[in-house]
Amino acid sequence: MVNNVRKPFGYEPIIKREDLKKGAKRKREEVGDWKKALLNVWRLVDEQRGLLITVLFLVFASSGLSLLGPFLIGRTIDNFIIPMKTDGLAMQIGLLLAIYTGTSLTMYFQNFWMVGIAQNTVYKLRSGLFNHLQKLPVSFFDKRQHGELMSRMTNDIENISQTLNSSFIQVFSSILTLGGTLAVMLYLSPLLTVLTMTIVPVMFIAMRWITRRTGILFKEQQRAIGELNGMIEETISGQRIVKAFSQEERMKEEFAAKSDRLKRTGFWALTYSGFIPKVMNMLNNAAFAIVAGIGGLLALRGDGVVTIGTIVVFAEYARQFTRPLNDLANQFNTVLSAIAGAERVFSIMGEDVERDEAEANGDIQLKGNVEFRNVSFGYAPETDGYTVEDVSLSVKAGETAALLGATGAGKTTLVQLIARFYEADKGTILIDGIPIDELPRATLRSQTAFVLQDPFLFESTVRENIRYGKLDATDAEIEEAAKKANAHEFISRLEEGYDTLLTADGSEISQGQKQLLSIARAFVADPVLLLLDEATSSIDTVTELEIQAALEKLMEGRTSFVIAHRLNTVKKADIIYVMDQGKLIESGSQSELIAQKGMYYMMLQQSKL
């Protein structure tokens, strides 16, 4: 492995020759994607065409005015200063003042409106991405690190915002200024123009050398930021686990490694991009020396082909010529990282959303008869086989089915299929005789409630957390639900009652109380179908009894699937299903299963319930 950069300050070089070659190859492969991403961003920008045209007009005006300024200065030197003529000088200076004021004003307004366009575009992009995320299936989130997704919502969009804010105008005005300057320079002195141009190939070679490296590094930096964010998010949300398993040191090491990668990419990215102004400055001075030296010699001949005014103008134009090149080179990286960001954002936007083949044909009121006909499902069936295999079952409206089985048997997966979090690969699930994929998800989910082992709470008040079950529930309905869920009493004891603020992990209330809140949430939703995952964690007996009683009340008159861990729940179920490695191996009432002397019987014997 050959590194082509030395190692200053202990910063290991991270670009390898292979990377540069790969970089070039990757660029060619990714052409389709970045073109699509740019086109998509452009569509959003183009929605504000009126403002955009105004901005472009102002860019034209400011570029024209900034060409006119030096030209008039040259004229002033040749026509007023050198001949020491004062007649009309005041007017000439007034004109110059007007031109420079005009340049500033046009620049101010083009920036003002461009920032507006950029912010509107980014607003639409951000909302578009967020709305799209809401429509993506659960399987999409299974495969992604949440922090990495958050990084796309924030960092990548911020990069696009930065580029639109400044680079868009800069690139456009640089191109205009370049063209205009070249034209005026050629008009003033083709010879000096050709001489000034000798620095351009040097500039291109230097820039290419730098930007090939910075391009790779900035992409790498974005990736490193995404990974680091992912890790920070995981470590914070899983903090208890980290502490419980004393993994702080390992997390620190892992974080240090990731952070070090970011530091090194950042160091090299900024080091290389820092070369740009230095190189440009050097070339600028070289151009100035050429113009002043050779121009001076020509002016001394006194044949009027090159005047002192022309040299002054040229020196200014030579600067004006390299500045947009410099700007373009500087913008190159910002634009590159914005394009990389846009590619990532639009790759999510291109992910398939949960589609409903069945359009909502009025609100169907479900009764709650659930039937599985030879249902199979796998998270990755090609490689890992089926997690739920050839399951057939039937639960009548209002009945309670208890699901039993060893850990990993597929109980949670089966229950999630009922809410269409995943689609069955084979077979059919029917609700009230309607195949589930013919029911709009919204209809199905609005009549289904989940009560999970570890309920998720939002960072909001107790009241709002319960209201999540039915957004238009009145305060009275919320209290009523809390009473039914045996949660009212503990809520009333909280300092601010229903208005107590909860944090996202609900650490200010106990695990059992969290369960009660989620039961209250289910009561408010008043669902036809209940999907329950009984808590396995030990909860104090009083709360445990309250939860049991609340759940029993909740299940009354509703079709319930309970992933059961308590003998009591199993006894009260209308039907018990025992799962093993994705298959239903036993089903029937408590007494029937005992008589079978199968897995259920064994579990009873071993007091696994």
Ligand SMILES: Nc1ncnc2c1ncn2[C@@H]1O[C@H](COP(=O)(O)OP(=O)(O)OP(=O)(O)O)[C@@H](O)[C@H]1O
């Ligand atoms: N999102 C997922 N992606 C891939 N595989 C998964 C996913 N969720 C679960 N699995 C796998 O599917 C299998 C069944 O998991 P499932 O959670 O359905 O079992 P379970 O019977 O509910 O277990 P437990 O009682 O421990 O909750 C397990 O091997 C698990 O690793």
